[in-house]
Amino acid sequence: MEKKLTVIPPNQINSDAKQPDNMKYRVAAYCRVSTEQEEQLGSFANQITYYTEYINGKEEYQLAGIFSDEGISGTGTRKRAGFRSMIAACEAGKIDLVLTKSISRFARNTRDCLHYARHLKSLGIPVIFEKEGINTMEASGELLFTILSSLAQEESRNISENTRWGIRSRFQQGIPHINTTGFLGYDKDEAGHLIVNQEQAKVVRRIFQDFLEGWQPSEIARKLNEEKVPGVHGEPRWAAVSVLRILRNEKYKGDLLMQKYYVRDFLTRELEQNDGRLTQYYIENNHEAIVERELWEAAQLEQKRIEAFKKTHQIRELGSGSLEPFYGKIFCSQCGGRFVKKRGKSQWKCINTAGEKRKTCQAQPVSEEKIEEQLSLAWAELVSRRGNLLPDWEKEVSQGNPLESLRASQMQELTGKYPAWQHAAKKKRMLVLEILVAQGSVSTVTFMDGIRLKAGEADNA
Known part of the structure; x- marks a missing residue:
């Protein structure tokens, strides 16, 4: 009788999986694009369609899921929910094989790329990078994989440096780079100029008025929450720190300070406050103000007075929970x-x-x-x-x-x-x-x- 060898992946040993003769490999694909540009989103949709049809077209494969992250940078995994879900499914024994387009789609961070590829390898789960022709379970894959991962990371560094150079060049020309997604009181028009959001501006003015009438940031936040006043993301989730950020933001008096923060490490994408390491650029009367300049300046002086007062009397807070x-x-x-x-x-x-x-x-x-x-x-x-x-x-x-x-x-x-x-x-x-x-x-x-x-x-x- 002819011998027959069937490979049983480690995560199917002692499980309720099908018998070896009928067993199919549970295959997942990971897709990602790092921008929300139209052409990139088209590529993203094509990746999903391609892998769905490819896996379903293989008799020995069973689709275990298409995991994806849209418009997310590949330099880290913290914000990549799709990637983390795929890893969790692998650890739960629900996936036998992972397919992805290339190393740069999987990650542009050498550390993360090697860590997760080796982690999956230890679970008996290969990752196949189609563009590079690499299978992480093969003996020759490790060296080539390490080299190509490093190249992908260097590519990410170059992109990050070019992006920073472009932003700083615009700063030097007085052209702002502003994200209004988390910025209460303003929207941007088609040309990228700040325009007042009248409903949100009412909340901003109220915060300045309350503060200059003696209400402390923690008390203002408590009142806004109790009255269910929507914040920048539409939910009444106010805290003293969010009130202070509004009180200290020069944009509300019509000015603009550029390069308050900078990306410390292109891998982690963590922001660090610019305490003088990089040049800053200040534009007066850049856009329509929400708060009169004198009131904004008075609010800054009042904050300093409060800090001096607390230091003199050795107290931590003026505002109280009971108002x-x-x-x-x-x-x-x-x-x-x-x-x-x-x-x-x-x-x-x-x-x-x-x-x-x-x-x-x-x-x-x-x-x-x-x-x-x-x-x-x-x-x-x-x-x-x-x-x-x-x-x-x-x-x-x-x-x-x-x-x-x-x-x-x-x-x-x-x-x-x-x-x-x-x-x-x-x-x-x-x-x-x-x-x-x-x-x-x-x-x-x-x-x-x-x-x-x-x-x-x-x-x-």
């Missing part, structure tokens, strides 16, 4: 510690008398009612001085920096519009800078424009 307007603004005149209030409670007490070990401050707690009472007196005193303060405020409006000008303008308006604290209190975030407490009572109130009133002055109002 408490005085969180991080009330301090102990005895030890300098921050006063805190538990949720649902009406008393504030020094954090250094919180009952923990080694806390030595003897400051008395102060009630919410007492703070409001003292603020009412301080506000009444300030309003009574309005006539004398107006010349100074007017001088700040015309000669101060954007933040000083804004605060002086706010004080002019609010002292005239809200002479009673019960009405002015709704703007307390942008009125009160700091409150000092001593002996269970407010000792000093400092307003946002820098005016400081002691308790005695307010009591005599």
Whole structure:
């Protein structure tokens, strides 16, 4: 009787696969194009059609899937969902053979290419690169494969360098390279110019207005989420960092800073902030502004003021989860510690008398009612001085920096519009800078424009 040899791949040993006489190799194909250009997408569709027909046309083959990534760079695998799904299927024993057009379609990263080819080889799964005629299970394939992978990686390096050169050349000519996909407030027209997205611009303006009225980035984000205000991707997923990015983006005042970031490594495609390594290019009045230039500048100065304030008082955050307007603004005149209030409670007490070990401050707690009472007196005193303060405020409006000008303008308006604290209190975030407490009572109130009133002055109002 004639001997008959049947090869059983490792991943089918002790499995429920068909008997050897009827066994078919489960074959998968991997296809990829790295751009979304029309001609590339045509090639992508052709690859899928070709491998589907090719595998189905082989009697000994069984189609195990066409895995693909469209418009994704081959220099890494992190963003290539199709590739990772194929590897997972191989590891699960669902694939016996992988076909792909070429090494450059599989990967342009030598490290990843060799890693995954050898990983699949260890599972008994060959990868066949049709263009190069390489089968990774053959003895001669390893050397040739390594050489060709290196060449593919070098090709990717050249493409990356040429792309960077092109972008930087346009920068030098003042031609921007802007991605508006993750950029709230603007779209691009057919010529590539930034145009205002009016609905999104309303959200941007609101963020600047809230911030300059005393709301902290974390609080602004919380409000936007609660109101289900859509973000740049259409979902209400706001965080303090996303609010800060908007507040710091010069594009909202109509300017454009180019080359803020650069690609550190063409293999990983990771961006790194340009801290002076590469030349930057700044264009003023590049496009229509969403926020007035003075307001944008005031927001930058306010951020610096907040950072200095937090450093002085050794606190990490001004905004609170409960949206408490005085969180991080009330301090102990005895030890300098921050006063805190538990949720649902009406008393504030020094954090250094919180009952923990080694806390030595003897400051008395102060009630919410007492703070409001003292603020009412301080506000009444300030309003009574309005006539004398107006010349100074007017001088700040015309000669101060954007933040000083804004605060002086706010004080002019609010002292005239809200002479009673019960009405002015709704703007307390942008009125009160700091409150000092001593002996269970407010000792000093400092307003946002820098005016400081002691308790005695307010009591005599």
